[in-house]
Amino acid sequence: MFSRFTNIINALQALELTYSNSEMMRKILRCSPKSWMPKVTTIEEAKNLNILPLEDLLGSLMTHELSLQKKDDDEEKEKKKKNIVALKSSLIENSEDDDDNEELALITRKFKKFVASKKKFGGK
Numbered sequence: 001m002f003s004r005f006t007n008i009i010n011a012l013q014a015l016e017l018t019y020s021n022s023e024m025m026r027k028i029l030r031c032s033p034k035s036w037m038p039k040v041t042t043i044e045e046a047k048n049l050n051i052l053p054l055e056d057l058l059g060s061l062m063t064h065e066l067s068l069q070k071k072d073d074d075e076e077k078e079k080k081k082k083n084i085v086a087l088k089s090s091l092i093e094n095s096e097d098d099d100d101n102e103e104l105a106l107i108t109r110k111f112k113k114f115v116a117s118k119k120k121f122g123g124k
Helices: 002-014 021-030 034-046 054-123
Strands: none
Touching: 002 021, 021 034, 021 054, 034 054
């Protein structure tokens, strides 16, 4: 964003339209996303925008962006961990169901053989 802003400011300077340092900072802060509003308010309240260098504002915003990215990455990792745990527990439950199904199938086969053998002996 800062490089695009600089390109626009340089093009305007070529057209002989210049902005003061504080005007440029206010424009940058005004166009920041809504999720950054607490940070923007903090900068406006805590620092004097008339004497603050543009580079310091940029550094502060970049630091804030990096901390937001780190927070998002940490949340994403925790979601992945939670999904893996759920997947493991569901696999264990499925294997227990398979064992139960195998036992039921075995008992059913043995019972069918038993009934068939009774019919053979009962008929003779």
